Amino acid sequence: MFKLNLKIAWRNLWKNKGYTFINILGLSIGMASCILIFIFIRYQLSFDENFKNESRIYRVISGWTTPDNFFESAGTPRPLPAAMRNDFKQQFDKVAAIQASGGIIKVKDESGKERIKTSESVHYAEPDFFEILSFKWLDGNPRQSLSQPNTVVLSDEMADKLFGDWHRAVGKSINFQNKVDLKVTGIIEKTPDNSSFPLKVIISYKTYLNQARPESTNWGTVSSTSECYVLLKEGASIEDASKSLPQFITKYYKRDNVSKESHRFQQLRDIHYNADLGNFANKVMPKKELYGLAIIGAFLLLTACINFINLATAQAVSRGKEVGVRKVMGSLRRQLIVQFLTETLTITVISLLVGCVLTEVALPGMQSLFKDHISFSIIEHPIIFVFMVVLVLLVSFLAGFYPAMVMSGYSPALAIKNKITANTAGLSLRKILVVVQFAITIILIIGTLVILRQMSYMREKPLGFIPTAVALVDVPSDSMAFTRYHTLQDRINKIPGVLSTSYCDAAPSSDFNNQSNFNYNGTVKSTFQANTKTGDENYFKTFGLEIIAGKGLSKSDTLKDIVVNETMLKKLNVVNYNDAIGKSIRINGKTGNIIGVVKDFNNMSLHEPISPIVINSDKESYTTIAVKLDSKSILPAMRAIEKTWNTVLPEYVYESTFMDDKISEYYQTEKIMGTLFKVFAGVIIFISFIGLFGLISFVATQRTREVAIRKVLGASTLELVKMLNGSFLLMVFLANLVAWPLAYLFVAKWLATFTYRIDLNIWPFVFAMIISMVITLITVSIRSYKAAVANTIDALKYE
Amino acid sequence: MIQLNNIEKYYANKGIKNYVLRLVTTNIKQGEFVSIMGPSGAGKSTLLNIIGMLEEPTYGSYEFLGEDVTSLNERKRIELYRNHIGFVFQAYHLIDEMTVYENIEAPLLYKKVGSSERASRIADLLDRFNIVAKKDLFPNQLSGGQQQLVGIARALAAQPSIILADEPTGNLQSAQAEEIMTLFKKLNQEDGITIIQVTHSEKNAQYGNRILHIADGIVKEDVAILS
Structure with a gap:
């Protein structure tokens, strides 16, 4: 039929x-x-699946409540993991810190000649991290491979790239950031595409602590690159653990801050979908x-x-x-x-x-x-x-x-x-x-x-600055590089097609933003935070920013003069911009005087309103040299810039982007x-x-x-x-x-x-x-x- | 075999009853060949539809094989279609997408006849109606008379005890019509199949042994034909 x-x-x-x-x-x-x-x-729902005990794995999230805002970060203060390990013994099996970073990796051949130089993202991780998240180990194990300083574990793909074949990698060493030599002690299988943990180079966390950075004991600084993961004890509930958090916070945080700290635990399976918090893989899908x-x-x-x-x-x-x-x-x-x-x-x-x-x-x-x-x-x-x-x-x-x-x-x-x-x-x-x-x-x-x-x-709206034909070239920020900054800028300025250059920490619009408390004109602390940007005297010219009162920054390596934007003054209730000129601002422990007011520009994507902004010079914070080019000769000029850069800074790896690409990335x-x-x-x-x-x-x-x-x-x-x-x-x-x-x-x-x-x-x-x-x-x-x-x-x- | 008592059929329209059939009472026995005659709109087809259980009477009772079938549920009615009643239509109503063979086979499939039995019955029918050569053709490739032969073969496939035919020769030329009527007569006399047909033609009516004359929904005359 x-x-x-x-x-x-x-x-x-x-x-x-x-x-x-x-x-x-x-x-x-x-x-x-x-x-x-x-x-x-x-595909999107398959992210971060197949981890053992996935329902018991959580990421620690930090939050701040300010008078006019609440925001969160996936990062935690660096001393937090150790403190949490100590105070949450009842609730957590494991607590582990992982720190994202990046740098230049060099591999030498037998004769000591430099064979490979490459810029890679790296992660410093505690051995416990691998007991929380189950990765497949091809060689070595987390306990032994990552418990000593100056050891490194590679993914098989990375090991193939550095040593030709990962089987030969263990026991060899690589140089990191021209500073330390790291011994390869383990190999893990390459993480799949659908993972929020694209780990390629994992350096033992002790190596990170050895570098003795001041912020590693500071509860007041949080970077979204320092994350902390916990494994809940079997049978324990995360709600119970959360109940102990207020006590934990009072114990470790100082109480005089403008913003109020808080923490919460985020489920592993939420990491891929939370666009506000982000993750190491930079792949989020709400x-x-x-x-x-x-x-x-x-x-x-x-x-x-x-x-x-x-x-x-x-x-x-x-x-x-x-x-x-x-x-x-x-x-x-x-x-x-x-x-x-x-x-x-x-x-x-x-x-x-x-x-x-x-x-x-x-x-x-x-x-x-x-x-x-x-x-x-x-x-x-x-x-x-x-x-x-x-x-x-x-x-x-x-x-x-x-x-x-x-x-x-x-x-x-x-x-x-x-x-x-x-x-x-x-x-x-x-x-x-x-x-x-x-x-x-x-x-x-x-x-x-x-x-x-x-x-x-969004494409056509004037942003308050000119993003076209501006190249953002990374510069290393260590004392060895600082000495060559002047030479580099001089030589790039001489390249035909280069109109102006400026050292800065970020372009006017960037997703790299620092917020800071400040005092205006010697008064008490402000009720809002200012967005801080650093740049040299050519910052305004290079990005086409318009000064509407006073003047721009003068040549200086440290904070002395300050330029603020209109929004800042509006929020401070200053009606006549000229009244603000000459007033002092104390920010990040230093004091400077306002010498100019810059016309408002969009400092983030158009989803966000314009922030109050403070611009000053600070050589040690520069990460970028911005180069304004003649739009007719972009290609030859970029080639010449790369060549010059490599001769001035041969130990480092050249990387550059264009301002307009950065902006279109927002959208x-x-x-x-x-x-x-x-x-x-x-x-x-x-x-x-x-x-x-x-x-x-x-x-x-x-x-x-x-x-x-x-x-x-x-x-x-x-x-x-x-x-x-x-x-x-x-x-x-x-x-x-x-x-x-x-x-x-x-x-x-x-x-x-x-x-x-x-x-x-x-x-x-x-x-x-x-x-x-x-x-x-x-x-x-x-x-x-x-x-x-x-x-x-x-x-x-x-x- | 068929017992109709006081069958009435009307359509109410704005409170006015339009009678199609009025107080029809008749009895048709096994083996009869009945022709229903009358002018257009007399209610011939409605009577046939009621006998075929395609329509329900508004009033009155109807017994088929001794069973009251005045209002029957779908399953029981279909049981009767599968085993006792065969329909033949004026416009043949073969299924256009099926070949001659498949058209004849369809009722057997519904009756769940086994495949070898099916094949032999269809072969027998094709043979009997001289349409073996046409078994793989589609209806639109046949002449009207041939289509009606297939229609009758299909009606006979399930071996019914009664055939209901609504102007079976209405669309046919007289030579073909004669052939069909002869076939009906043969089926009636040799196989003992009860036949009820609606017809306009006095000549066709003569093939049967009884004529019901209907006018304005009333049975005017019930004549037996003695041959």
């Missing part, structure tokens, strides 16, 4: 090739999008965005299913006779439903196969968009296969069940007499479905338009979202309109005789086209009305995440309406025109 059903299904599909094509096209595109979204979500994608996927599928339902119920009339005959031959309704569902299943399976091909085609594009290796291998991940089976069954059911119910419900007496017409209930349902489908489409169009406008607004998420919306809006428009085309084709066929009679009665072609188009335009118009408020809620919410944003006006909405109406008009007119000019006699001679 099933085989026969399949055969009949196949013949039916073949007979109605046009509708079948539309159905398969729509469904396969919808399914391909769903599969792509699924494999992406699967769950919210995954949900958003899943919803878009569901919408796409729904749109494709609506196409199917509409075409199937429209065609149902022509199947009425068959239903009637089958019923009087003794077919149960259930058997008919099974038969129709078999047909749907056939279409869905074909669509899935086509969809898989489309997925394969689209995969490289998606991988480059997300810069991740996302796998579409059902052998590696059988869950993908399960998903496809579920998808097929779901789509078959969603798309096939209603038409099957309608068709199998025909009364045989009427069906046989061909008295079944497209019943009014079915028609109105079809209309509702079309409205739903187009409402979804229009929401996506509006969303896309708003996102694109906000993106171009990576928005860019991806914009692209996704563009693509999916395109897909959904396509699916909706081929569905519409199918529907108008059907209506035109069904009304052929009516059209012919009207023609005989004297209707013009235009009048006939208008008659056939009318209801469709009305439906799309209604869809617009439904979509507008929903789209407004969505885009208003999205825009609210930006401090600097476009004003939401009516144009995207009107524009979406025009687009949808015009495309509808074109789509339906093509088909209805054909029906209106068809030969009258052909239509009337039957019966």
